[in-house]
Amino acid sequence: MENKLVISPSPHIHSGDSVSKNMYGVLIALIPAYLVSLLFFGMGALIVSLTSVIACVGFEYLIQKYVLHTKPSICDGSAMLTGLLLAFNLPSNLPVWMIVIGALVSIGIGKMSFGGLGNNIFNPALVGRVFLLISFPVEMTSWPEPGQLTVYLDAITAATPLTILKEGGHSLPEMQDILIGHKGGSIGEVSVIALLIGFVYLLYKKIITWHIPVTIFVTVALFSGILYGIDSVKYATPMIHLATGGLVLGAVFMATDYVTSPMSKGGMIVYGVGIGIITILIRVFGAYPGGVSFAILIMNAFTPLINMYIKPKRFGEEKK
Amino acid sequence: MLKTFRIGGIHPPENKLSAGKKIEQLALPDQVVIPLSQHLGAPTQAVVAKGDKVKVGTLIAKAGGFVSANVHASVSGTVAKIDTVVDASGYRKPALFIDVEGDEWEPSIDLSEELSAHIDSISAEDILRKISENGIVGMGGATFPTHVKLTPPSGMKAEILIVNGVECEPYLTADHALMLEKGKEILIGVRLLMKSIQVNKAIIAIENNKKDAIANLELLAREYEGIEVCPLQMKYPQGGEKQLIDAVISRQVPSGALPIATGAVVQNVATAFAVYEAVMKNKPLIERVVTVTGKCLTHPSNFKVRIGTSISLLIEAAGGLPEDTGKVIGGGPMMGKALVSTSVPITKGSSGVLLISRKESQRKESTSCIRCAKCTSVCSMGLEPFLLGTLAERGMFEEMEKELVMNCIECGSCNFTCPAHRPLLDYIRLGKSKVGAIIRNRKK
Secondary structure (H helix, E strand, O other), rough: HHOOOOOOOOOOOOOOOOOHHHHHHHHHEEEEHHHHHHEEEEEHHHHHHHHHHHHHHHHHHHHHHOOOOOOOOHHOOHHHHHHHHHOOOOOOOOOHHHHHHHHHHHHHHHHHHHOOOOOOOOHHHHHHHHHHHHHHHHHHHHHHHHOOOOOOOOOOEEEHHHHHOOOOOOOOOOHOOOOHOOOOOOOOOHHHHHHHHHHHHHOOOOOOHHHHHHHHHHHHHHHHHHHHHHOOOOOOHHHHHOOOOOOHHHHHOOOOOOOOOOOOOOHHHHHHHHHHHHHHHHHHHHHOOOOHHHHHHHHHHHHHHHHOOOOOOOOOOOOO | OEOOOOOOOOOOOOOOOOOOOOOEEOOOOOOOOOOOOOHHHHHOOOOOOOEEEEEEEEEEEOOOOOOOOOOEEOOOEEEEEEEEEOOOOEEEEEEEEEEEEOEOOOOOOOOOOOOOOOOOOOOHHHHHHHHHHHOOOOOOOOOOEEHHHOOOOOOOOOOOOEEEEOOOOOOOOOHHHHHOOOOHHHHHHHHHHHHHHOOOOOOOEEEOOOOHHHHHHHHHHHHOOEEEEEEEOOOOOOOOOOHHHHHHOOOOOOOOOOOOOOOOOOEEEEHHHHHHHHHHHOOOOOEEEEEEOOOOOOOOOEEEEEOOOEEEHHHHHOOOOOOOOOEEOOOOOOEEEEOOOOEEEEEOOOOOEEEEEEEHOOOOOOOOOOOHHHHHOOOOOOOOHHHHHHHHOOOOOHHHEEEEEEHHHOOOOHHHHHOOOOOOHHHHHHHHHHHHHHHHHHHH
């Protein structure tokens, strides 16, 4: 007994937190939005999400086992999360083969080529999404109308609120429908309310902090509010900008991706402001109706720089 | 809203298993092993030899300089030998072995239980001299000689005394028990400390999980001018000197400066009690309260123990060493040291003995950093443990210095929190020792 004591440096206890607990925590937070998407897009949402998750997990396993020759770590939940987030950014009538390509780009290029979990610069799900958007612009921007539960590829498509705006149109859906999610859009972005329930869960579980999402919301509201104040006929209200086009999905679930977002609270705020501004710039002045994905990817690229220059508040550096 | 420190911090499970247990006197051992240096600073010189008879309180080793502390016999009997012993640090250190014969005390020590409260006639110099003579050191664990801390460097002046009754380490309850049972003595000790540094204000800081101790001291403190009790929000590492000063008076010790730069002197409640005994009863620091605890232990307890007692006797008295013990820790689970054996002696800085099961002793395998930033949020010094860990891993020690690695207080919050189980504090300690060497070389 005497000789069998374990000797190790302090601390001798651990919080019990783990990588997989965080990943599964985010997956749980996505459940409300997923249920709403099943309710509105039925079979299409189911096929797209299952394909994406299975493909992402499969590619991660294959790449780890046969390319990198490391121990597969698919059980940590990160590939599953990338898969679900990718699906959330796709229309519910996207063909299976395109989804598989998206998953390969997400996991293969977005994540594993950098060395796997923790090393990638860009959000893998968004890398896949943007690759698909550029490669298949038509398929990626035709959104089925909600309520067609039993059709998949043949779903009748409709414009999203942002496309309607972009085309200068006036027949925007009612705000109530926008908030609940009864509108055209990608699988996971439609229901603002369900996404916000997930946000509250993430905060409660201390998986993320408020800094990134709230900064994005405030920046978008302020910037679009100024534009609306300048010309209320030409520009949409801040409420429309906040509630549409995957802003909530992006701000809560994509921009807060641990690996690709800054480490200090100050850095998170700078990053959030950047995403907010770029999103509105693209939406209002750019070629694409939606800009959240691009805004997040652009700010991902700035994250190492932000980490270098914006340090946490050090103890003992306050002015007297 | 209760006060607390402003940067970082964690909430580890409290597990105060021995809370509310009365302080029990542990039976005298057959032999004590008293390390000759039990403090931070210069080693002491033994002043007794093999075969000498000693009484309780006999000086056995003299301070080897100003930053050093006398050591006294904690038992009466015969010096069996002067040899080395592996102490809580894991290193072999010179120690005096005394075979116990009876329990005869030095006649100069006042053994009455009566409260001695008349402090008016005692001068500040007398207080400091008694503290120094009686070998008092900081009993919260740092074991810095108390008289040194009470003598600010020239040009510095203390404005306030902060008494540390935080006991933020999980499991430990020794200070808590002392605050419940020896409140009056602690308050007189606080008055003596105030007099010694010439301040007229003292704040006793206690975390809010010890409401009975707060109530007890608040009630007693009414009779003493200038002493206030300040309940604090529970948060680790609030007992750290810098964090405590920030929590109580909202001042932050500047990087590289001494705490006195804020005008505050911090002393532990157990030290205040020892100061009372040293000054009013002329009693050297020869015993202390130690928590013996652990989930698998049958009777977690608070014992009053003579310095030099083997911790195996404490474990026996608390129900015996459980079969499943994987780790024996001197101190608390966050900053305590894993002991190499159960025969390590209790010293002036031993606040607790914690047993941890074999399963809990194993570290989980670490995986790559997912950059969740939780280590950065919990760091109470505002550092970036993930970055320091990576820099140490790559041997980039100059960069670690720029990233302020030397400010780390080794509280372990980053390690505790890391979801990827990365040994961040191990890397930081490595970095601190390398950077320390770089700094020393530069001065040459």
